[in-house]
Amino acid sequence: MVQPHASRFRPTRRHFLQAGLAVPALHWLPSQARAAAANAKLRTAHIGVGGMGGADLNAISSHGSVEVAALCDVDSERLKAALSRHPNARTFSDYREMLSEMADSLDGVVVSTPDHTHAPAAMLALQHGKPVYCQKPLTHAVFEARQLRAVAEESGVVTQMGIQVHSSAPYRRAVQMIQAGVIGPVSQVLAWSNKNWGYDGGPLTNVQQPPDSLDWDLWLGTAAERDFVPSAYHPGSWRKLIDFGTGTLGDMGVHIFDTPYAALELTAPKWAMTQCRPPTGIGHPEQNVVRYEFPGTAQTTDSLLWTWFDGGWAPPKLADLNLPSDWDLGDLQLPGQGALFVGEAGLMLLPHVGEPVLLPERQFADTARPEVENVNHYHQWVDACLGEGTTSAGFDYAGPLTESLLLGVVANRFPETKLMWDAEKVRVTNVEAANGLLRKEYRDEFRVAGLS
Ligand SMILES: NC(=O)c1ccc[n+]([C@@H]2O[C@H](COP(=O)([O-])OP(=O)(O)OC[C@H]3O[C@@H](n4cnc5c(N)ncnc54)[C@H](O)[C@@H]3O)[C@@H](O)[C@H]2O)c1
Numbered sequence: 001m002v003q004p005h006a007s008r009f010r011p012t013r014r015h016f017l018q019a020g021l022a023v024p025a026l027h028w029l030p031s032q033a034r035a036a037a038a039n040a041k042l043r044t045a046h047i048g049v050g051g052m053g054g055a056d057l058n059a060i061s062s063h064g065s066v067e068v069a070a071l072c073d074v075d076s077e078r079l080k081a082a083l084s085r086h087p088n089a090r091t092f093s094d095y096r097e098m099l100s101e102m103a104d105s106l107d108g109v110v111v112s113t114p115d116h117t118h119a120p121a122a123m124l125a126l127q128h129g130k131p132v133y134c135q136k137p138l139t140h141a142v143f144e145a146r147q148l149r150a151v152a153e154e155s156g157v158v159t160q161m162g163i164q165v166h167s168s169a170p171y172r173r174a175v176q177m178i179q180a181g182v183i184g185p186v187s188q189v190l191a192w193s194n195k196n197w198g199y200d201g202g203p204l205t206n207v208q209q210p211p212d213s214l215d216w217d218l219w220l221g222t223a224a225e226r227d228f229v230p231s232a233y234h235p236g237s238w239r240k241l242i243d244f245g246t247g248t249l250g251d252m253g254v255h256i257f258d259t260p261y262a263a264l265e266l267t268a269p270k271w272a273m274t275q276c277r278p279p280t281g282i283g284h285p286e287q288n289v290v291r292y293e294f295p296g297t298a299q300t301t302d303s304l305l306w307t308w309f310d311g312g313w314a315p316p317k318l319a320d321l322n323l324p325s326d327w328d329l330g331d332l333q334l335p336g337q338g339a340l341f342v343g344e345a346g347l348m349l350l351p352h353v354g355e356p357v358l359l360p361e362r363q364f365a366d367t368a369r370p371e372v373e374n375v376n377h378y379h380q381w382v383d384a385c386l387g388e389g390t391t392s393a394g395f396d397y398a399g400p401l402t403e404s405l406l407l408g409v410v411a412n413r414f415p416e417t418k419l420m421w422d423a424e425k426v427r428v429t430n431v432e433a434a435n436g437l438l439r440k441e442y443r444d445e446f447r448v449a450g451l452s
Helices: 013-018 031-037 052-061 076-085 095-105 115-127 142-155 169-179 216-220 247-251 258-263 377-385 395-411
Strands: 042-047 066-072 090-092 108-111 132-135 159-162 186-193 271-275 289-295 300-310 337-343 347-351 357-359 419-422
Touching: 042 052, 042 095, 042 115, 052 066, 052 076, 052 108, 052 132, 052 377, 066 076, 066 095, 090 095, 095 115, 108 115, 108 377, 115 132, 115 142, 132 395, 142 395, 159 377, 159 395, 169 258, 169 347, 186 258, 247 300, 247 395, 258 337, 258 395, 271 395, 289 395, 395 419
Parallel strands: 042 066, 042 108, 066 090, 108 132, 132 159, 186 300
Antiparallel strands: 186 337, 271 289, 271 419, 289 300, 337 347, 347 357
8 A cells, every 4th residue: 555655734723714704613523433333334325326426326336235325416317216226215415404414324434426515514524523425626626635634634533535446456566667677767757648628618607407307406505596508517517617526637647646645644735836828717628738746755866847738739749758768668649648757767657547657668578476366445445444454545646646636636727827825824825817727605594614
């Protein structure tokens, strides 16, 4: 298991106070102890059960010790489909009601909603003392990630972010090989996704009544009220919009940057800078290049440069990457999504999702590959909730990883400007306007202690 880097910044109660917020009250319900002691089933509640939430529900309930106790979705059609597979579960459209009515009988909460609802739902669950499995990226705003991590640490419950590839054999093998020094200290990572979760257009005008099955107000949740536009928000398209999603960088970058982040034991970036079109205030850019510099670690040269390409700018052209010219890379074709680690002694290409490839191939022909098994990322969380083992992507790891990505998302609003980052103070030190984008205003009725 990859241990969090020892010097990673650890928030405390002091940070709530510095941020001008009350430290959230924790209800301290001993749910982990209850499930383990009684040898009972882990009673789970699932918030968001369509799309990836359906896959999360299937994967978590496939564990023999899980009993699905509650299902929550703002779309009654999606709720109905999930209920048909778990007919004994209670159903809700509002996660706040679900937690307030059922918290005493729940042992774990799974959050699989659009990104803007991760933090409020996960924070409420933590404040009820519940272990949480939360989809990626952990949150929609930097400040939310910092706060969730702090409360998770304070409460001591088991947490896991939904980056299931983190537990797969190829990615774990890549981490081991990098940490064994196979390609030497790493100076840069190039990573990319040719997906396009951006929107360069203007205001969304095709306003219509939401479908009868959808509670639009609950779907908006913490976000400001607005009219429904078909195909613009629900389902899935919310990713493209700054009020709800995190663009391709947040969506795919969190998977693709996870392995370099873990393998190189990175902490917080020194700065982030993007190249993209001017901001519109509506959608994330349809194509980006995002650069970061991280402080050096035991696995890197003095510092580590990370460059991300997405949309039509991915994959990057090999000729543009300034790789050492004495390496014979043959007719290497970069896959549509992946990462390239540049070490002093060679390269590692990690396709998303696939086995690591060492380059130049001839140089590494005899290099042994460690035997590594697939771990079930979902069951790892369930087992940890029942007192067996620990999770590998708890909020102590997921928080700083998400913060790093979200700083790049903020940088999209200030193209070609290096945002200098003070992780301890959670502040951009040179562009005051960027600090206003690190945290969000929640609508009054959706406020959550510790977040708004
Ligand atoms: N780990 C992965 O490989 C992976 C893959 C896809 C998506 N995801 C993540 O899963 C999450 C959902 O993505 P998706 O593609 O399934 O989106 P989606 O829009 O298709 O589905 C979201 C579901 O949540 C429901 N929902 C929305 N707001 C809700 C609320 N307030 N309370 C309860 N339910 C609510 C929706 O009705 C819908 O059923 C995102 O965070 C995304 O990043 C992860």
